Amino acid sequence: MNEIIAINQTMINNAEVNSVSARDLHEVLESETKFADWIKRRLDETDAVLNADYIIVSQKRETITEYGKKASIITEYILTTDIAKEIAMLERNEKGKQVRRYFIEVEKAYKKDKIAVSQLDYLQIQLNYLKEQDRKIHELENKTNEIHKEQLKAKHNINRILNNDNYMTIIAFMNLYGISQKGHHIPSLGKKAKKMSDEQGAFMGAVIDPRYGRINTYSVEILRQIFNVA
Secondary structure (H helix, E strand, O other), rough: OOOOOOOOOEEEEEEEEEEHHHHHHHHOOOOOOOHHHHHHHHHHHEEEEOOOOOOEEEEEEEEEEEEEEEEEEEEEEEEEEHHHHHHHHHHOHHHHHHHHHHHHHHHHHHHHHHHHHHHHHHHHHHHHHHHHHHHHHHHHHHHHHHHHHHHHHHHEEEEHHHHHHEEEOOHHHHHHHHOOHHHHHHHHHHHHHHHHHHHHHOOOOOEOOOOOOOEEEEEEHHHHHHHHOO
16 A cells, blocks of 8 residues: 555544644645645534644744745644545545545554554463463462471471381381392482481481491381382
8 A cells, every 4th residue: 555645643632543734635635725725624614623633733844045044833734534534525536535545544454453453462461361370370389389398397297206216217117117128229218318308397317326326317207208118
């Protein structure tokens, strides 16, 4: 679509609307009537309302004469494309029809773009909502994990308070449950028991062995998990 007349965005009646310069419209329509007379008559004929269908602004313009620069103040009429379309129809000639069709095509394109933008805005809102829900889910999962850890910690601590027999060395646990030491690397099992105790908030104790010195003791619950025994 070739541009016939420049269309701008202007604040009219507290809304941003498509607009055109009345002087540009006068020129495009190739009216032979003097602009000042033409615009006043057309505004009357269309019952145009000031500050609703058009606004008036004063602009300073400089022209070059043989005597140098000359400044003057001109009155500009900024029309909404709706009222400009009506004015174009009043010309009752082919040029007026052409300009009117141009305004209609521009309006269609503008509405299409506006709908596309609205759809993008809606999708963005949905995306933001999903992100917020995802954040809340992760936050809830973290809280649930913390609660689970606290519950395990409390369970281990209660067991320790009620019965110190619930804390044993790895070898003592294996002997108690008839688990052969063959094929098991005790230091590696100790590291695993320590890691699980830290993760679950379980206390660790220690006993003194005459042969090996200080040996860690772990919650029976932790050791059961390691050896997968009930």
